[in-house]
Amino acid sequence: MPRDITHLHHVGHVVSDMAQAIALYRRLGFHVPPPSVPALAPREGAAPEPFGAANTHADLSRNFVELVTPVKPGHTAGLPPDTRIVPLQAPPEKLPVLLSRIEATSAQLGGWRDRFEGLHILMFSSPDVDGTADRLTAAGVGHGGVNTVGRPVETPEGVRTEPVRYLEINGAPEGRVGVVADVDPEFQHTRHLDHPNGAQDLVEAVLCVPDGQLPLFRERYERYLGRPVSAEGPVTLMTRAELADLLPGEAPPVLPALVACTVTVPDIARVRALLAENGLPARETGRGEPFVPAEAALGAALIFREA
Structure with missing residues (x-):
């Protein structure tokens, strides 16, 4: 279907x-x-x-x-x-x-x-x-x-x-x-698609939920999407402990909270160089992808994924 x-x-x-x-x-x-x-x-x-x-x-x-x-x-x-x-x-x-x-x-x-x-x-x-x-x-x-x-x-x-x-x-x-x-x-x-970082697509939103409520949020989003929530996106659900594994150092001020989003780029090395040139910190996710932490990005972590 x-x-x-x-x-x-x-x-x-x-x-x-x-x-x-x-x-x-x-x-x-x-x-x-x-x-x-x-x-x-x-x-x-x-x-x-x-x-x-x-x-x-x-x-x-x-x-x-x-x-x-x-x-x-x-x-x-x-x-x-x-x-x-x-x-x-x-x-x-x-x-x-x-x-x-x-x-x-x-x-x-x-x-x-x-x-x-x-x-x-x-x-x-x-x-x-x-x-x-x-x-x-x-x-x-x-x-x-x-x-x-x-x-x-x-x-x-x-x-x-x-x-x-x-x-x-x-x-x-x-x-x-x-x-x-x-x-x-x-x-x-x-639409202006000529981004210096090469960004192409918004592929993921990360939602952090209270401990013990993950099954409730999963069931709700599966009804929204009309299919099981999966690692392929477009939304990733996780608890605070799981968030610490994915995005080291991230601590949402309240829960539930949308804490991050992921965009695809053709060249990760180009992104790393641009962030360094512009004085922005780049940490590593648990998946090995660079991200700019929320504290440096007005409360919303930004993950870059090579397409």
């Missing part, structure tokens, strides 16, 4: 200072464009003010790592000067609902950031998100149904809106977990 969840769509790294986070990811060897943030005029005739959440992506071949931070109305501290302000455009009757959703998202991001700075978003990719929604419902997994949002995308023809269809699973204590429709091929040419 074909799998309706095939790989990771993205992980979300919630940060306090977007400018600092972008600088870090560029030192890690990623191409990261300036962030975008929605804006709304506080009164008629006034200039739009940023609010809600600012985000940007390190795009990979079929997925991405998202950097995101909550933004209080009119507050731009921590946003780089080249942040793209996106004025909200919506019919007046729909604006209150849109504002409510953006404010709820911002509050949720703020809560996660206060819990710890790091990974709080885990989204899987599906070629048939409607079919995935039906399967999850049949498996007793609560979710909010399939929604569609528009994402502004810079193209040679100007800014276009990419439709993004997704669902969010209810009640995951580790953060936002859900499923997104595969990246639209029509917008593939707009």
Whole structure:
């Protein structure tokens, strides 16, 4: 039977200072464009003010790592000067609902950031998100149904809106977990894939769970994925003791927590040299792969795997 969840769509790294986070990811060897943030005029005739959440992506071949931070109305501290302000455009009757959703998202991001700075978003990719929604419902997994949002995308023809269809699973204590429709091929040419570190694919998210709860989390993720959790990914579940074997020195501040993600690269030696040149520490995983520890990467360890 074909799998309706095939790989990771993205992980979300919630940060306090977007400018600092972008600088870090560029030192890690990623191409990261300036962030975008929605804006709304506080009164008629006034200039739009940023609010809600600012985000940007390190795009990979079929997925991405998202950097995101909550933004209080009119507050731009921590946003780089080249942040793209996106004025909200919506019919007046729909604006209150849109504002409510953006404010709820911002509050949720703020809560996660206060819990710890790091990974709080885990989204899987599906070629048939409607079919995935039906399967999850049949498996007793609560979710909010399939929604569609528009994402502004810079193209040679100007800014276009990419439709993004997704669902969010209810009640995951580790953060936002859900499923997104595969990246639209029509917008593939707009993605920046020329990373200095050669990054190609996001292949694994590592979730550390409390002792004694591993079977519960495994059963839950097997229902999410529709198949057994395996060493091939896209999610690796482990206890704190197992995490110490995989990522020596890592100690999540709270549990459960998404503690790391893995990207593939064509040349590990090139990555090691880049990290050393940029003054970033590289430890060795229990699998023999280099990783940058969470303490040097704003709370989220980054593993590099040779493809």
